[in-house]
Amino acid sequence: MLMDSREPSRTEGPAGHGADAADAPSVTLSALPIAAALIDAQERYVGANTAFADLLSRSPAQLLGHPCHSLCPTEPTGLAALLRQARTQGGPLCADLPAAEADATTGRLRCRCQPVTDGQLLLLIDPAPPPASAPQAHSILDHIFTFVGVLAPDGTVLEANRASLEAAGITLDDVRGRKFWDCYWWSLDAETARRIRRAVRSAATGATPRFDIEKRMAGTSMVTIDLILSPVHDEAGTVTHLIYSAIDVSDRKAGEAALARSEQRFRQVVESAPDGLAMVDTHGHMVLVNTGMESIFGYTRGEMLGNTIEMLMPQRHRSAHGALFQGYLEEPTARDMAGRRELYARRKDGSEFPVEIGLNPIPTETGTMVLATIQDVTRRKADRQMIERALEEKTVLLHEIHHRVKNNLQVVSSLLNLQARNADPSARQALSESQGRVKAMALIHQLLYERNDFSQVDLGAYLQRLCVLLQESYRDGPARFTLQVNAADEVHLNLQRAVPCGLLVNELVTNAIKHAFPDGRSGHIDVTLVPIDEHQCAITVVDDGIGLPDDVAPGTSRSLGMQLIPLLSDQAGGQWQVFREHGTRFELRVSTTPQEAR
Missing domain, CATH: 3.30.565.10 (Histidine kinase-like ATPase, C-terminal domain)
Structure with missing residues (x-):
């Protein structure tokens, strides 16, 4: 409802009829761009705007208290039937009625009647159609493909374009004269209607609220719209109308949702990675770090973000890193940092530890960033050293074994040689051949011993x-x-x-x-x-x-x-x-x- 915020006053009507303050109109009729009048339960005028009074060649004050059937711009019988039907049904009605004889030149007038409050009815009458050379406002709006409408400052719908109506499967008569928040578009959700009402009130004070909201289309289908309520001011700075405009942003919202899901998946992958991941911009500042970085270095995420990557390096390496980093950016490729040479990093407590770092260039709109994968290889290095020590020990052991086997075979060969000296000729020949076989086996172990290759x-x-x-x-x-x-x-x-x-x-x-x-x-x-x-x-x-x-x-x-x-x-x-x-x-x-x- 458009409630008049002014103090009620006593207005004298014609023929000595007076309207008490309690009977003063509760709707601001002057804001409506078409002829409008307020009729009480006794079918007397309790308010009218200038456009309505002009249809009867009177002033608004001269109509107050008069029965509407005695001063009516339309044929009285049809108007009376329209008023009764509106009271009976309790909802807005519309009818085209013949103009009164005094205004026969206007032909037929479109009358809209809507119950308001305290038994009162709001009567809206379109004025005589303008000349053919002056297009009506709603025909202009119909050529706009976005959702557009015109509201009174109190939220009453005055016009709505074809795109807004056809998308919802309704007509202008279904919404004209109703409060914007009570219209079909917002009827499925009470909270949505309340939000629209708050936005109308804000726009009526001169603000320009803008937000995304769900709007009902034909049936129960919904779309997301980007809604704007823009106030229109007169020369005195008073808000006279509100322009409602909206565009369908469902596709944009779906894209934003898909992007949000993609970003969420990316963050889940980054956060679940067991290694440290750090995104570094072209100036060497960390713009993204994961939980692994916090675990490895002992810094919080907030302490690392915005700082240079040098804070994670031993002091002795920091001065040379800037030139090396810029050199990498000149020809960025996915590779291991330092070619798998031994690298060291520095924790928050000052302790150093061995790391392996992989570099991956990431092209962005602001330049090439570098995603660094950092692995703490302290345990791996210790395991490797232990394996190397064990291998060295086994190598020494095998080296000694082959040396001793060779020596033992030489001892056997010498024993055979000693035995052959005192043997008869046939036995001496057999012992000599056996000695040759032992020497052949000993030679194998001699070569393995000399070359340190036991495989x-x-x-x-x-x-x-x-x-x-x-x-x-x-x-x-x-x-x-x-x-x-x-x-x-x-x-x-x-x-x-x-x-x-x-x-x-x-x-x-x-x-x-x-x-x-x-x-x-x-x-x-x-x-x-x-x-x-x-x-x-x-x-x-x-x-x-x-x-x-x-x-x-x-x-x-x-x-x-x-x-x-x-x-x-x-x-x-x-x-x-x-x-x-x-x-x-x-x-x-x-x-x-x-x-x-x-």
Whole structure:
């Protein structure tokens, strides 16, 4: 309701009729831009604005107290029926009624009747239509696609454009003359209606309230609108009208909600990260830190935000960091800080600790920022040092083991040599061959001891030294031979396969020396090692002696050497072949793949 805030006064009506102060109009009619009058329960005028009085060629004061059927701008019978129906239904009604005879030139007038208070009715009558060249205000509003309307200062709806009405599925008659907060748009929520009412009151005092609010559309659908109530002042500065305008911001709100959810997920990821995360701007100031940073450094979030990243560094590194940081910003890339070199950070209590830092450039509207991932590696460093110490101890232990095994095998070899001195010739030969086998095994451990590599043996170097030992062992024997080794580099075998390969070469070369060159005959023995591909190598022992007899074959002959050849080949995980043309050629193919080690 538009309540008149002025003190009630006594107004004299025509023919001596007076209206007591209690009967004074409770609605500010002068604010309405159309003809308006207030009618009491006895159907007498208790108020009228100038536009209404002009329809009857009188002043507002001259109408007070007069029955409306005696001074009426429309046909009295139709008006009386409209008033009665409005009282009966208790709601606003609208009808087009013929103009009174005195105003027949105006044709038909649109009359709106609405109950107000104390049995009074508010009667609104549109004035005569303006000339065709002067468009009406509502037709102008209808060409505006946003929601627009005109209100009286007390919140009474005067006009609403087509966009606002059609979106809600209502007509202008459903809202004109009603209070803005009582209209269809806000009818689903009492709190929304109260908020609109407060905004109208604020705008009536000259303020321009603006806020987002839910507005009802057709049915029960809702949209979010950005609503503005703008006061219109006259020349004296009095608020005469309120302009209601709004735009649908549902999409914007949905986008803002999606952005808020995305930011929430980002913050959850950042906060749940076990490492420290710090976002640093182009000036080196921290603009974002997570809980991990508080836990690692002992500072609160407030103490770190806005400060430079240098506060987390040891004092000795701070002066040089600025130039390094700017150099990084010139060519920012995702990388480890300092190339995984040892870095140290400083806690709030002044203690230093080792860290690893990853840098990731983040392009933003204000420039490239850097997201630093900081890990406290104190425990990892301690664990690594413990592992290194344990590995060093095991290395020393293995080094000592191979050294002692080599020494023990040499002792065995010496014992065999001593035993051979007092043995008969056949036993001496067997002991000498056994001594050669022990030397071949001892040589393996000697190489492992010398090279500090206990996982694999350089097969080429091993065969070179093994053949030198064999050459020296049989230098004073009856055979005249030359022993040559052609070994490729970078052929390595593990210990489990290198030992049987060495023993096999020892047996083959020994057999060639003993049997290939009888009766003082001279000849050549060649030992060759070549890689076949990435996974295999070939060991070949060739002599140009008298050749292997037809009744002698590895694995079937009774001699120990011939029986050992297939057994040692199987232990090496290899495949062997024997060729008897132009002497004897024995070939062994061995896998160099570590997974195939036995």
